[in-house]
Amino acid sequence: MRSIKLKILTAIILLVSISLVIVGGTSIFLNYNSTMDLLEQTMIETADLASKRVSKELKAYENIAVEVGSIARLANSDISISDKKNLIDQRAATHAFQRGNILDADGNSIFDGNNYSDRVYFKEGMNGNAYISEPVVSKVTGELTIIISAPLWEGGTPGTTVVGVVYFVPNETFLNDIMKSIKISENSEAYMIDKNGYTIAATEAEAIKNNENIEEQAKKDTSLKQLAELHVKMKSGERGFDTYKIEGVKKFIAYEPVENSNSWSIGVSAPVKDFTQANTQSIFVTLVILIASVIASVVIAVKIANKISNPIKLCTERIIQLADGDLETAVPKITERDETGILAEATGKIVKNLNDIIADLGNQLSGIANGDLTMKSTVSYPGDFAVLNYSLEKVLNDLNKIIQQINRVAEQVAMGATQMSSGAQALSQGTMEQASSIEELSATITEISDKVTENASTSTLANQLAVQTSREVEEGNLQMKEMTEAMAEISENSGEIGKIIKTIEDIAFQTNILALNAAVEAARAGQAGKGFAVVADEVRNLAQKSAEAAQNTTTLIESAVSAVEKGIVIADNTAKSLEAIVEKAEGVSEQIHKISDASVEQADALSQVTQGADQISFVIQTNSATAEESAATSEELNAQAQMLKNLVDQFRLR
Structure with a gap:
């Protein structure tokens, strides 16, 4: 059987554990999602900032080139080449360009004589457009270089004739420097690709030197497929955030197109572990x-479970002790003002009530054992325990009645024994007197001995008839008692009939009053008759009661008639018994008559009585002894009756 403590512990620990797992899991999930959302936003913003920075730098360089192309002195053929070179170098130094150059209309440099007519930036410049070239290998330094070109306007007036092209070469590492400045994690990197997918700037310059093109490499190395697909999106000018896996390392990447460029795009990537490490720690x-x-929670649950289960355990143990009959052990004291306190209080009340009830029952039973039948309950028997008090009270009342009856019977037995003793003593005395006189009558008795024998037989028969007559008298007595009871029942039913008749009279009186009210209401209501309906309803109710009372009257009358018939039957039986008594009395009379005749004959044969004198003498002596024994027995019966009365007197009755 699992204890309530274990159940509480299990419930609390499961609830807390499930709640904590849900909260923890939700927290980890939300934290991870929040980190990923923040990372995505941060990387996209970083890529956007890098894109804007490059765009801004390029736009600034473009504006410088356009502004230099509008300088009239540079287009004036009267200005020496050295002056023009000084001006170009001055502007290059001012704006941190690596170098600058002026190309004539044929694409020849006025400074070094190299021909650049095949370059796109020259062609765009001659078409009157400012241009930022794709990274190209410089003919001067052999390095990968970006050219910022602009048309050289005749007279320095934009929109006129283009007489040449001016271009500047930014620091070869300025794009790489921008890429290196982008740092979002320990192992993050940034790079930029052109419209053909070639890496033109990167945190690591090796990619540029190796003329890296991921799309071309992916054709041979399938591990670069995911990144190649992202480069396709970057070349198409898309911006976004994604993940890819390269060389077994999963990375995040944010990409953004570069404005004011020839479809360039910047990518900012970082290994996933750089960010999940913090999440792992979290x-x-x-x-x-x-x-x-x-x-x-387990510790708290144990304390809570102990606080709840310990009082219940103590109360349970006390109830078990109570079930084993222990009424003396104290009830555990529980100070909590909750259900456990109520349980302890109820347990104490149960123990106290049972203790009080059993003590009261023991006291009353002890009193009964000591002969005190006046005992009364001194405590209150709550609820169904009241049946015990009622039953014990009934037992005491019945015992009181029985003892009282025994007392009365004992008194009657004692009185009868006293009378019997007196009669036996008188009989004994008379027998002794007869013994002294029998000698005188011996001669006469001898003569009438034969008649005495006959008289004795007749006397025996008369005695039998007398006994039977006595029985018939007793039966007549019982019949008379039954008739008395029947008459009493008739009397009771007659009383009920009187009550019912009284009820019928009351109902009749009320019916008359209601009828009168109905008449009054009818007179007031006129055609409405609502009041009459109410009164009529009441009249019907009273009429129903009258019918019920009449029915009860009929029933009781029938019962009375039945009782009367029963009394008649009993009376008939009693008459028969009395007739039997009369007949037996006649028989006694006849026998007595015979005895009389025999006595006459005995007088004639008196001389024969002498023969029975000795026998009569013997009988008289026997009667004398029997009378003495009867006297002794009567005295003993009297003593027993007195003892019984004394025993009964030991009881204290109500």
Whole structure:
């Protein structure tokens, strides 16, 4: 059997554990999603900022080139080449360009004589457009270089004739420097690709030197497929956030197109582990907190379970002791003002009530054992225990009645024994007197001995008839008692009939009053008759009561008639018994008549009585002894009756 403590512990620990797991899991999930959302937003913003920075730098360089192309002195053929070079170098130094150059209308440099007519930036410049070239290998330095070109306007007036092209070469590492400045994690990197997918700037310059093109490499190396697909999106000018896997390392990437460029795009990537490490630590901390919380909840649950189960356990043990008959052990004291306190209080009340009831029953039974039948309950018997008090009270009342009856019978027995003793003593005395006189009558008795024998037989028959007559008299007596009871029942039913008749009279009186009210209401209501309906309803109710009373009257009358018939039957039986008594009395009379005749004959044969004198003498002596024994027996019966009365007197009656 599982204890309530274990049930409470299991419920609390399960509830807390499930709650903590849900909260912890939700926290980890939300934390991870929040981190990913923040990372996505941060990387996209970083890529956007890098894109804007490059765009801004390029636009600034473009504006410088356009502004230099509008300088009239540079288009004036009267200005020396050295002056023009000084002006170009001055502007390049001012704006941190690596170098600058002026190309004539044929694409020849006026400074070094190299021909650049095949370059796109020259062609665009001659068409009157400012242009930022794709990274190209410089003919001067052999390095990968970006060219910022602009048309050289005749007279320095934009929109006129283009007489040449001016271009500047930014620092070869300025794009790489921008890429290196982008740092979102320890192992993050940034790079930029052109419209053909070639890496033109990167945190690591090796990719540029190796003329890296992921799309071309992916054709041979399938591990680069995911990144190649992202480069396709970057070349198409899309912006976004995604993940890819390269060389077994999963990375995040945010990409953004570069405005004011020739479809360039910047990508900012970082290994997933750079960010999940913090999440892993957060998960670890959360798990530690969850475990600590579970342990704390277990400790708290144990305390709560003990606080709840211990009082229940104590009360249960006390109830078990009570079931084993222990009424003396104290009830545990519970100070909590909750259900456990109520349970302890109820347990104490049960013990106290049972203790009081059993003590009261023991007191009353002890009193009864000591002959005190006047005992009364001194405590209150709550609820169904009241049946015990009622039953004990009934037993005491019945015992009181029985003892009272025994007392009366004992008195009557004692009185009868006294009378019997007196009669026996008188008989004994008379027998002794007869013994002294029998000698005188011996001669006469001898003569009438034969008649005495006959008289004795007749006397015996007369005695039998007398006994039978006595029985018939007793039966007549019983019949008379039954008739008395029947008459009493008739009397009771007659009383009920009187009550019912009284009820019928009351109902008749009320019916008359209601009838009068109905008449009054009818007179007041006129055609409405509503009041008459109410009164009529009441009249019907009273009429129903009258019918019920009449029915009860009929029933009681029938019962009375039955009782009368029963009395008649009993009376008939009594008459028969009395007739039997009369007949037996006649028989006694006849026998007595015979005895009389025999006595006449005995007088004639008196001389024969002498023969029975000795026998009569013997009988007289026997009667004398029997009378003495009867006297002794009567005295003993009297003593027993007195003893019985004394025993009964030991009881205290109500």
